[in-house]
Amino acid sequence: MLRLSQLPERIDLFLQRLTENEALSEWDKLGKKYMMVQGVFAITGLLVLLIVAWIISARLIFEFSLIYIPIVCVSTAIFYYARKMDFLIKLFKILMIVISSVYVARMGGLLTCGGLFLLAIQAVTSSVILRKPKLILPVSIVFLLAMLSLFVLDPYFPKQQVLNPQQNLIFFFVSLITITGYIFFFSLYAVNLFAKMEEREAQRQKEMSEAKTRLYTNITHEFRTPLTVILGLADSLRSGRKNSPELAKTIIKNGKSLLQLVDQLLELSKMESGSLSVKKISANIVPFLRYVFQLQEYYAEEKNIKMNFEADKQSYVLDFDPEKTTVIVSNLLGNAIKFTPAGGAVKMHVFVENGMLNIIVSDNGIGIPTEKQNKIFDRFYQADDKNTRKAGGAGIGLALTRELVVLLNGTIQVHSVPTKETAFTVKLPVKSTLHAKEFQQREQALPEAEEKIVAEKEPVETQQTKKERLLIVEDNPDVLAYLQACYSDYFRIQLAKDGKEGFEKAVNEIPDVIISDIMMPGMDGFELCKKLKEDFRTSHIPIVLLTAKADIPSRIEGLEQGADAYVVKPFNQQELLVRLQKLLELRKKLYERFSKGNGFDYSKDPIMQREDRFMKKLNSTISENLNNEDFSIPELCEEMAMSKSQLYRKFKALTNQSVARYIRSLRMQKAKHLLSSSSMNITEIGYEVGMKSLSTFSQVFKEEFGKSPREFLMHESEKSYN
Incomplete structure (x- = not known):
């Protein structure tokens, strides 16, 4: 009872x-x-x-x-x-x-x-x-x-x-x-x-105290093993006993493991302090997920693990946070590869069901004991058996993954049969409230030149054309589409699928900044960078090399070829954007030097010397033809061996002025000089600077200096008299 x-x-x-x-x-x-x-x-x-x-x-x-x-x-x-x-x-x-x-x-x-x-x-x-x-x-x-x-x-x-x-x-x-x-x-x-x-x-x-003790033990082990490897190999390299590129690769690999552990601890710290914010974009998530998946294939190849990516559709447009999604998917794939023996398989399946995006990462590895499946998402927890100890881990990755999934209003579940298979299912809400950035297929994503400059009119700048041009050169269509989605709000995007096409587009379109991959068929990123920097039409364009090659020799080679920055995949979207913006800000310093006309000094910087030679030649050509009324932009383009659009965009990049405005300014500067120092009358000076119409000459002179030629002469006479 x-x-x-x-x-x-x-x-x-x-x-x-x-x-x-x-x-x-x-x-x-x-x-x-x-x-x-x-x-x-x-x-x-x-x-x-x-x-x-x-x-x-x-x-x-x-x-x-x-x-x-x-x-x-x-x-x-x-x-x-x-x-x-x-x-x-x-x-x-x-x-x-x-x-x-x-x-x-x-x-x-x-x-x-x-x-x-x-x-x-x-x-x-x-x-x-x-x-x-x-x-x-x-x-x-x-x-x-x-x-x-x-x-x-x-x-x-x-x-x-x-x-x-x-x-x-x-x-x-x-x-x-x-x-x-x-x-x-x-x-x-x-x-x-x-x-x-x-x-x-x-x-x-009590559990938290035990978890922290376990964390210290695990982290000690996680740090000790790669540090032992790094210090041992570094000692071998220093003593000269061995000098193999494989040693450097092993050191870098272990260094990255330490860095990843530190990054995860920092992310958890941000979660606890509430400082981790969600920054979403609206885009097709399928090529993005395929891109993240492909970044893990290198680690799978080392263990001879077969990787397979499947998506029920090639386009799911929704709001998602690229940075958080990268961490979630990378952690799940990394775990799958880590706990799958050599010769195994890892699969990623993407589909939408009941208004939720499903991302399933499965493997045929060691599995997770049934009694421990409800604890693996606990912070600092690691299943304590011989298999997990062999694979390592500090019990942070899955805890961080779950908390990021919850932050994105999603869910994560695990299904595992020990010694047979494990599958993690992440479900994220399918919402598209932001302005969608369209991903294009490879063959659709490579538009032709967007504008033609005809006659002698300078292009009219609208709100859209005020954006700088960004040329992306990448042979992977998913990475190409992802980069386009990331930066289409900030730049007018132009795309090229390899180095050869990238060079042609750079020469024809003269973009403001270029992102290029290194490993591409035909012309690779190093060769592309070298050719662009050696060509006077494109030598001024900042170039960012974006690649998975993180070794120091590759970085040095890229910088030696004239690259302005070197970014390693997987990249942080905001960090790359800031780099691009800073490169464009540095380029604006050129305005101060070249906007003075002939009054700049040669730079000691080899890269700047190319632009100096270009400006000296252009100024010389204009000066020689100032008294030629028929001299115009087409004649200048012929002398400079450039098309109208090439000349306009390069000159605009260097001086932030139009060519026509610059020629007019040089003519007025010479007219001012002649009015001050010669005995020629106003009509003669007008002819000398290529302006036979006295009224036009007076109007342009007044627009430039605020006084008509006659007023300027009177002012100069008064100065001399006083």
């Missing part, structure tokens, strides 16, 4: 089942249980009050019970579905006090209300039981104000006899017994609940 002392425990067990699958804090779970229990007991007490009021014909008590029962029922239903309990509990308690106070007043005051004021007292005592100061204080203040108001206004309440003395006494004792029983039972229930919470907290603290 069920004993009274066991009743709270049984109720708590039932309520635990109702809330165990909900992602609520401990306090919200406690609040939900508390309000549901209170609702059940409040309805029971009110039904008793309703029956007694009906029996003895107490109209106002009956009316009070009849109104209050639906309110409690609706409130209990709201509490069941609600997630944040603080405000709702506070509101319900205050509502209890207000309604009971109104009916106390209607029944003539505190002494003739049949003990209804006890309901208000119960609201305060049950709040105290919850030990929540933010709840107790406002409820207590409302209660005190209500009681004070009832006491002060008592003489003004209607004094008709709602209840006779006998009925008043009966209801007082019924209310007293009901409220006392409720408070007693709920106190028993709350004490039991708080004891369990304290027990769980103590257990959690």
Whole structure:
């Protein structure tokens, strides 16, 4: 038979089942249980009050019970579905006090209300039981104000006899017994609940302490092994006992392992401090995921593991955070490769189902013991057996993965059959509220030149054309599409699928900045960089080499070929954007040198000397033809061996001016010089600078210097006289 002392425990067990699958804090779970229990007991007490009021014909008590029962029922239903309990509990308690106070007043005051004021007292005592100061204080203040108001206004309440003395006494004792029983039972229930919470907290603290001890042990092991390898091999290289490129590769590989561990610890630290923000783009996620997948193939090849990527469709456009998604997928693939023996297989499957993007990473590796599958996402946890110890790990990767998935409003699950297979399923919501950046297929993504400059008119700059041009040279269509999606908001994108096409587009279109891969068929990134820097038409363009080759010799070779920056895959989207913007800012310093016309000095920098020679030749050509009225941009292009668009874009990049405006400025500078230092009249000077129309010459001169030629001469004469 069920004993009274066991009743709270049984109720708590039932309520635990109702809330165990909900992602609520401990306090919200406690609040939900508390309000549901209170609702059940409040309805029971009110039904008793309703029956007694009906029996003895107490109209106002009956009316009070009849109104209050639906309110409690609706409130209990709201509490069941609600997630944040603080405000709702506070509101319900205050509502209890207000309604009971109104009916106390209607029944003539505190002494003739049949003990209804006890309901208000119960609201305060049950709040105290919850030990929540933010709840107790406002409820207590409302209660005190209500009681004070009832006491002060008592003489003004209607004094008709709602209840006779006998009925008043009966209801007082019924209310007293009901409220006392409720408070007693709920106190028993709350004490039991708080004891369990304290027990769980103590257990959690114990597990955390053990986890931290395990973390220190694991991290010590994780650091010790690669450090031992790095120091040993470095010593071999220093002593000259061995001098093999393989030693350097091994050192770099172990250094990267240490860096990855540190990065994961920093990410967890950001999660704890709440400083990790979500930065989403709207794009086709399939080529992006394929790109992240391909970055892991190198590690799989080392173990002879077969990699397979599948997507039900080639296009799923949705909002996602590239950086967080890269960490999630890389961690899952890295784990799969780590725990799959040589000759095994790792598969990644992408599809959409029920409004969720599913990313399944599976392998036929060692698997995870059934009893440990619910713990592998715990921070610092590592399944302790000979297989996991052999593979290593500090128990950070999956914990970070889960927390990032939750941050993106997704879920992650694991299914594993030990010694046979393991599959991790990540589900992310499919939403597309941002401006979509379209990914194009390889054959569609390589547009022809976007504009032609005809006649002698300079191109008109619209809001779109004010963006700098970015040429991306990459043979992998997925990486090409991903880069386009990342930077289409900041640049006008031009695409090339290999070095040869990249060179042709660079020469024809003269972009403002170039991103190029290194490993490409035909002309690789190094050769492309060298050819562009040696060609006077493109030598000014900043070039960023983007590649998976992280070794120092490759970096040095790229910089020797004239590359302005070297970025290693996988790259950080924001970091690469900042690099591009900084390179363009540095290029603007050229404006200060070349906008002076002939008045700049030769630079000692070999790269700048190429631009100096270009500007000297251009200035010389213009100066030789200043008195030629028929000299125009087509003749200048012919002399410089460039097309109109090439000349315009290169000159614009170096001086931030149009060619026509620059020629006019040089003509006016020469006219000013002649007016100051020669005895020629204004008409002769106009002819000397290629302007036979006196009115046009005067107008252009005034626009340049703010004075007409005649006014300028008068001003010069006054200066000489003074």
